[in-house]
Amino acid sequence: xxxxxxxxxxxxxxxxxxxxxxxxxxxxxxxxxxxxxxxxxxxxxxxxxxxxxxxxxxxxxxxxxxxxxxxxxxxxxxxxxxxxxxxxxxxxxxxxxxxxxxxxxxxxxxxxxxxxxxxxxxxxxxxxxxxxxxxxxxxxxxxxxxxxxxxxxxxxxxxxxxxxxxxxxxxxxxxxxxxxxxxxxxxxxxxxxxxxxxxxxxxxxxxxxxxxxxxxxxxxxxxxxxxxxxxxxxxxxxxxxxxxxxxxxxxxxxxxxxxxxxxxxxxxxxxxxxxxxxxxxxxxxxxxxxx
Amino acid sequence: xxxxxxxxxxxxxxxxxxxxxxxxxxxxxxxxxxxxxxxxxxxxxxxxxxxxxxxxxxxxxxxxxxxxxxxxxxxxxxxxxxxxxxxxxxxxxxxxxxxxxxxxxxxxxxxxxxxxxxxxxxxxxxxxxxxxxxxxxxxxxxxxxxxxxxxxxxxxxxxxxxxxxxxxxxxxxxxxxxxxxxxxxxxxxxxxxxxxxxxxxxxxxxxxxxxxxxxxxxxxxxxxxxxx
Numbered sequence: 001x002x003x004x005x006x007x008x009x010x011x012x013x014x015x016x017x018x019x020x021x022x023x024x025x026x027x028x029x030x031x032x033x034x035x036x037x038x039x040x041x042x043x044x045x046x047x048x049x050x051x052x053x054x055x056x057x058x059x060x061x062x063x064x065x066x067x068x069x070x071x072x073x074x075x076x077x078x079x080x081x082x083x084x085x086x087x088x089x090x091x092x093x094x095x096x097x098x099x100x101x102x103x104x105x106x107x108x109x110x111x112x113x114x115x116x117x118x119x120x121x122x123x124x125x126x127x128x129x130x131x132x133x134x135x136x137x138x139x140x141x142x143x144x145x146x147x148x149x150x151x152x153x154x155x156x157x158x159x160x161x162x163x164x165x166x167x168x169x170x171x172x173x174x175x176x177x178x179x180x181x182x183x184x185x186x187x188x189x190x191x192x193x194x195x196x197x198x199x200x201x202x203x204x205x206x207x208x209x210x211x212x213x214x215x216x217x218x219x220x221x222x223x224x225x226x227x228x229x230x231x232x233x234x235x236x237x238x239x240x241x242x243x244x245x246x247x248x249x250x251x252x253x254x255x256x257x258x259x260x261x262x263x264x265x266x267x268x269x270x271x272x273x274x275x276x277x278x279x280x281x282x283x284x285x286x287x288x289x290x291x
Numbered sequence: 292x293x294x295x296x297x298x299x300x301x302x303x304x305x306x307x308x309x310x311x312x313x314x315x316x317x318x319x320x321x322x323x324x325x326x327x328x329x330x331x332x333x334x335x336x337x338x339x340x341x342x343x344x345x346x347x348x349x350x351x352x353x354x355x356x357x358x359x360x361x362x363x364x365x366x367x368x369x370x371x372x373x374x375x376x377x378x379x380x381x382x383x384x385x386x387x388x389x390x391x392x393x394x395x396x397x398x399x400x401x402x403x404x405x406x407x408x409x410x411x412x413x414x415x416x417x418x419x420x421x422x423x424x425x426x427x428x429x430x431x432x433x434x435x436x437x438x439x440x441x442x443x444x445x446x447x448x449x450x451x452x453x454x455x456x457x458x459x460x461x462x463x464x465x466x467x468x469x470x471x472x473x474x475x476x477x478x479x480x481x482x483x484x485x486x487x488x489x490x491x492x493x494x495x496x497x498x499x500x501x502x503x504x505x506x507x508x509x510x511x512x513x514x515x516x517x518x519x
Contacts, residue, residue, distance in 0.1 A: 243427065244388065244407050247369060263328035263347050263368060277347065277366050279387055279406045282426060 002155075002168040003029025003120075003141040004248075006229040006259035007269075008236035008288050012135075014255055014270070019132030023124040024268045025260060026139040030120045032261055033141030036154035037123040038115025040164040040231055043134040045109040050088055052081040053106035053113045054095065055151065062102070066094050076126040077151075078105075078114050085109075103152075103189065108162030110134075110233055115154035135290060136236050138229045138259075140166035146174075146193045157195040159186060160202030162233035167194035168246045168261060169225035177221070197222060201230065215239045215285040229259050234290040244282035251275035257288050293318050298325040302332060312338050330368065333361050336378070350387075353380045356397060372399045375416055388425070391418045394435070400489045407444070410437045413454055419489035429456055430466065438485050440494060448502055452509075456502040457482050459494065467518050468508040472501045 005025035009015055019041060026037060045051065054062070059079040063072025070091065071082045079102075083091050088107070095102055106113030114127040120141045124130065140155035147153045156164040171177075174193035177200055182188070186199040200221065204214035211232055218239065225245035230237040238259055240248055251258045251266050253275045260266045263277065280286055295305045305323060312318060321342045326332055330349035333342045336359035344352070347365035354373040363371075366384035375394040382390075385403035392408070394416035404422035410429045423441030430446070432454030442460035449466020455478070456469075465471075479496050486494050507515055 244425070247387065249366075249368070249387070262330075262349060263366065264330075264349055267327040267347075273346075277384070279385065282407065 001032040001143045001261075002246075003032030003261045003265070004139070004166050004168050004227060004229050004259065005029060005261070005265050006136070006138040006166075006231070006236060006238070008136040008257045008290075009134075009255065010257070011255035015135060016133045018134045018137055019128075020130045021269060022132075022137045022139055023121075023129040025258075025265045026124055026129070026141060027121040028265045028268075029139075029141040029261060033143040034119055035144045035149045036115065036117045036142045036151065037120035037140065038113070038142075038154045038156055038166075039124070039127075039129060039137055039139035040106065040111055040113040040156045040158065041129070041132050041134045041137040042110045042162070042231060042233065043112060043132060046082065048085050050083050050085045050107065050109060051112060052083065052088075052091065052104055053111070054079045054081060054102050055105050055115075056099070056102035059102075062095075062099065065098065066091055075114065075128055077116060078127065080112050105189075106158040106164065108158075108233060111158065111162045111164060111231070113156060113158055113164060115140075115151060115156070117149060117151055117154065136231060138164065138166050138231050138236075140168075146170050147191050152190045153192050155194060156231075157190075157192065157198040159188075159195065159199040160205060162231075163198070163202055163205065164231045165194065165198040165201060166229050167197055168227045169241065171197060171222055171224035171226065173223040193224070197226065197228065205232075211235050211237050212285050212287045215287070219283055227261070236288045238280050238286040240280055240282050240284075242283040248280050249277065250280055250286075251277045292320045292322060294322045294324060296324045297327065297329060302329050305332070306334060309333060309336055309338075309340070309342065312340065314338075316340075326365070328368065333359070336361070347384070356380060366403070371401075372397070372416070375399065385422070386420075390420075391416050396435075398485075398488055404441065410435070410454070413437065417485055417488075419485055419491070421489070421491065423460065426463070427466070429454055429469075432456070436481065436485060438482065438489070438499075440491070448504070450508060451502075451504045453504060455481070457499045458502065459499045462500075462502070465502065468505050469502055470505045472503045474499070474501050 155166040158164040171193040174196040227246040319340045323344045326346045328349045334354040337357040339358045341360040344363045350368040351370045353361040356375040356378045360379045362381045372380040373392045375397045377397045381400045386405040388407045390405045390409045391399045399418045401420045407425035409424040413432045413435045416435045419438045426444035429448045433452040439458045443462045446466035448469030
């Protein structure tokens with residue numbers, strides 16, 4: 001099954017509540033996916049700085065060990081490094097050579113990405129989602145079908161700067177897509193089919209496509225069942241396969257656009273009683289961009 | 292009138308109270324508050340009662356209904372009225388996928404739109420959708436009637452048997468073995484009475500087209516293999 005949630009704020013006064021709203025949505029979707037959970041939050045960024053979300057153990061001294069103008073914030077098994085954007089290559093090299101046990105799971109100006117095995121409410125609490133603020137965020141509760149129940153297999157998947165994707169469904173041609181994408185420089189960290197979908201979109205965006213055209217193209221190149229929710233630095237998108245195999249419901253108000261696999265996930269949102277609630281159409285690309 | 296507040300009462304309690312109603316009970320009109328998109332609300336009813344749900348409902352609302360009238364003052368999730376035998380289900384908002392799936396009887400009225408696979412494998416139910424319906428609707432529909440005041444998505448009536456489909460708006464495409472058919476007086480009369488039952492009295496009957504089975508796929512014939 002899997003559960004997906006997403007919240008894209010139009011009204012900046014709600015930004016301090018992004019994490020708590022998303023945490024409630026995620027917990028409600030436990031029944032659809034109790035194996036693991038994850039979320040990405042687009043928070044504040046600093047001019048000329050980059051955030052790297054790193055996952056692993058013994059994280060406390062990493063920022064200091066890298067040295068220079070590197071700051072770190074540890075949240076349970078994840079560490080968000082804030083580095084000068086010009087230092088990205090250097091920091092990646094340092095991590096690869098000094099701490100090969102760590103894994104970079106997200107990078108960008110504003111994205112922070114957290115995922116773990118376990119019940120969604122526990123995962124949200126371990127990372128302190130409730131207190132996070134931001135402009136938009138997406139989350140996923142996983143019922144594993146295509147690969148093992150591991151943290152690697154948890155969503156979201158991020159394969160490009162400030163990009164992430166969550167997926168409900170299963171892709172049937174992910175092996176051949178992976179063989180097509182790897183020579184083009186798209187690297188994959190797991191065997192998960194959803195990571196291939198994320199990589200496909202990253203490749204399209206690298207090639208100069210807009211988020212909307214990348215998603216439109218995916219309809220002819222991806223085979224299988226999917227409901228995707230995608231985040232970029234400024235955008236939020238939704239796409240379902242042409243037979244809308246997997247469920248989806250959306251709510252839009254003047255303050256936000258919200259996505260849930262079921263309406264239940266949306267009931268705690270402010271003003272939901274007056275929201276326009278609708279089901280996204282199959283094979284139709286929905287994109288919202290921040291001003 | 293019994294009022295059940297799902298903010299304090301569980302869905303299971305609600306359903307067991309409804310199932311436990313004595314024959315000829317005077318508690319014939321129920322109101323359910325704070326449904327919050329819960330699944331399986333008012334399922335398996337078998338009594339001539341009315342249940343009003345004050346908000347959005349989740350999956351399989353009013354499934355397997357017999358005799359009862361269930362009114363949802365909001366949207367419903369997947370499978371509203373699935374396998375209904377009799378009675379009435381009235382959704383005032385939109386319905387998600389597979390509305391009225393496999394239902395044998397009764398009337399399902401959707402004031403808004405229904406999404407994919409509306410009336411899939413319907414077996415005698417009458418469905419009136421005042422908005423539009425999604426793709427693969429009435430797939431393998433066996434009997435009953437589907438009336439759509441708006442448009443229909445792709446592959447309407449794919450592999451249809453004897454169900455009758457009336458659509459006022461555009462049909463994106465017809466599925467295998469589904470064809471447009473002549474509207475005769477008996478069909479106009481049936482359509483008029485179904486619209487009246489659904490509370491629509493101002494629709495122009497002449498604006499509807501009728502669709503149904505060409506009956507070429509009833510028995511396997513190798514010349515038709517490509518059509519399946």
